[in-house]
Amino acid sequence: MAGEQNNGTAAVSVQEPAKPELVEGVAHENPVGGGEDAGPDATTLASRLQHLSLSAQTIHADDFLNSHQSVAPPMHVSTTFRYNSDPDQLRPWSNINPNNPYDSHVYSRDTAPNTSRLEAVLTSILHGPSLTYSSGLSAFHAMLVFLNPRTVAIGGGYHGCHGVIKLLSKLTGLRAVGLDCEDSELRPGDVIHVETPLNPTGEARDLAHYAAKARRLGCVLTVDATFAPPPLQDPFLWGADAVMHSGTKYFGGHSDMLCGVLAVAPRHADWVRGLRDERLVLGSVMGSFEGWLGVRSIRTLEVRVRKQSADAERLVEWLAGEVEGNNKEGLVAGVVAQVMHASLQKSDLVASEGEGGEGWLKKQMPQGFGPVFAVLLRDAEDARRLPSKLGLFHHATSLGGVESLVEWRAMTDRSVDKRLLRFSIGLEGFEDLRDDLTQGFERLREEKARRGLEKGTAA
Numbered sequence: 001m002a003g004e005q006n007n008g009t010a011a012v013s014v015q016e017p018a019k020p021e022l023v024e025g026v027a028h029e030n031p032v033g034g035g036e037d038a039g040p041d042a043t044t045l046a047s048r049l050q051h052l053s054l055s056a057q058t059i060h061a062d063d064f065l066n067s068h069q070s071v072a073p074p075m076h077v078s079t080t081f082r083y084n085s086d087p088d089q090l091r092p093w094s095n096i097n098p099n100n101p102y103d104s105h106v107y108s109r110d111t112a113p114n115t116s117r118l119e120a121v122l123t124s125i126l127h128g129p130s131l132t133y134s135s136g137l138s139a140f141h142a143m144l145v146f147l148n149p150r151t152v153a154i155g156g157g158y159h160g161c162h163g164v165i166k167l168l169s170k171l172t173g174l175r176a177v178g179l180d181c182e183d184s185e186l187r188p189g190d191v192i193h194v195e196t197p198l199n200p201t202g203e204a205r206d207l208a209h210y211a212a213k214a215r216r217l218g219c220v221l222t223v224d225a226t227f228a229p230p231p232l233q234d235p236f237l238w239g240a241d242a243v244m245h246s247g248t249k250y251f252g253g254h255s256d257m258l259c260g261v262l263a264v265a266p267r268h269a270d271w272v273r274g275l276r277d278e279r280l281v282l283g284s285v286m287g288s289f290e291g292w293l294g295v296r297s298i299r300t301l302e303v304r305v306r307k308q309s310a311d312a313e314r315l316v317e318w319l320a321g322e323v324e325g326n327n328k329e330g331l332v333a334g335v336v337a338q339v340m341h342a343s344l345q346k347s348d349l350v351a352s353e354g355e356g357g358e359g360w361l362k363k364q365m366p367q368g369f370g371p372v373f374a375v376l377l378r379d380a381e382d383a384r385r386l387p388s389k390l391g392l393f394h395h396a397t398s399l400g401g402v403e404s405l406v407e408w409r410a411m412t413d414r415s416v417d418k419r420l421l422r423f424s425i426g427l428e429g430f431e432d433l434r435d436d437l438t439q440g441f442e443r444l445r446e447e448k449a450r451r452g453l454e455k456g457t458a459a
Contacts, residue, residue, distance in 0.1 A: 114291030136246025139260030188218030211239025249400030399424030
């Protein structure tokens with residue numbers, strides 16, 4: 001039967017709608033493209049290439065949804081889809097496409113061709129049934145609405161997630177406590193939400209540690225893995241129950257689409273029924289054009305992220321080396337006080353003394369430590385002015401695109417130190433980006449000297 005695997009464990013199709021428990025007459029009673037003889041469910045088909053390389057999956061995991069001879073995925077913009085012309089074949093919320101039953105749709109607030117193809121690829125590479133949303137924050141919101149905890153344990157990280165929690169607290173009394181709170185602060189069903197690597201610093205957290213805490217207390221471990229997409233990190237290997245991404249960043253990768261993603265651990269595959277049902281009435285579905293952009297972009301995910309992460313690590317190593325020289329008269333060390341990135345967490349890269357082997361961080365992120373890092377300057381005014389001296393780094397918020405970005409983070413996050421700059425590394429190349437930073441530091445020093453002279457003259 002569709003929706004079941006041969007081993008008897010429940011599987012939820014990325015095409016299979018939820019049970020009609022939320023809204024009578026609106027929630028789904030039958031699969032859009034399913035039925036007793038529908039064959040393998042779509043989640044099984046989407047996952048069939050997981051033994052292949054990441055790039056093979058991002059290019060081919062959605063092949064079973066292609067209903068046309070075109071090699072490049074067509075763009076479908078229709079919001080609604082014709083029912084069967086045979087009245088005897090009409091069933092509520094079942095609208096089978098005779099050309100491809102897996103590519104069957106009723107209304108795009110539920111499913112649509114482009115977003116279904118993106119969800120198939122995400123299901124394959126994230127190793128769990130996946131749904132898309134209109135933005136990363138809408139995915140986080142949908143996750144909390146579905147889990148409905150009384151308390152969320154959360155650390156620093158992206159200020160937008162804290163904003164969602166504050167919004168829900170007005171409606172439900174949802175309470176936020178620190179990520180490393182006492183066990184007594186949490187009850188079964190509460191959420192432990194870990195963002196790793198962390199926004200804006202790019203520093204990592206030990207997922208196995210928090211998974212053990214969640215199991216001990218009967219809590220749900222959710223992970224924001226935006227800063228470490230495949231192939232860098234798989235939170236399900238370390239005990240996560242649900243993983244979210246702002247797909248706007250690396251899944252999109254070109255700074256031209258908004259997207260949110262929720263993936264659930266295979267042991268919770270039945271959650272997708274409720275999540276999709278609630279997405280229908282929350283209205284936070286991803287747009288069809290954005291879905292097409294997502295499929296276009298995710299094809300190159302592996303080659304982009306590997307290079308971006310490797311170049312970021314080289315830049316971090318160079319900057320940190322300059323700072324460690326502690327020559328305050330030097331070009332870099334005279335301006336930069338600290339560099340922050342997961343690759344600099346040296347004590348976490350090796351096992352504890354006497355144990356030998358790799359530390360938790362190297363195990364958790366064996367393919368690299370992410371393309372985002374932060375630099376804390378010695379002076380807030382320098383942090384405000386340095387971005388304007390750079391030529392290859394655009395001064396803008398967000399991250400994950402092919403172009404490198406720098407942001408004086410105080411522009412969009414009032415909670416951070418005003419001396420902090422966040423860097424998102426693109427595809428320009430280490431040498432060119434290093435040289436651009438060097439000339440930027442030189443121009444900043446020249447400007448400071450000039451301003452100093454002007455101030456002295458004015459005095």
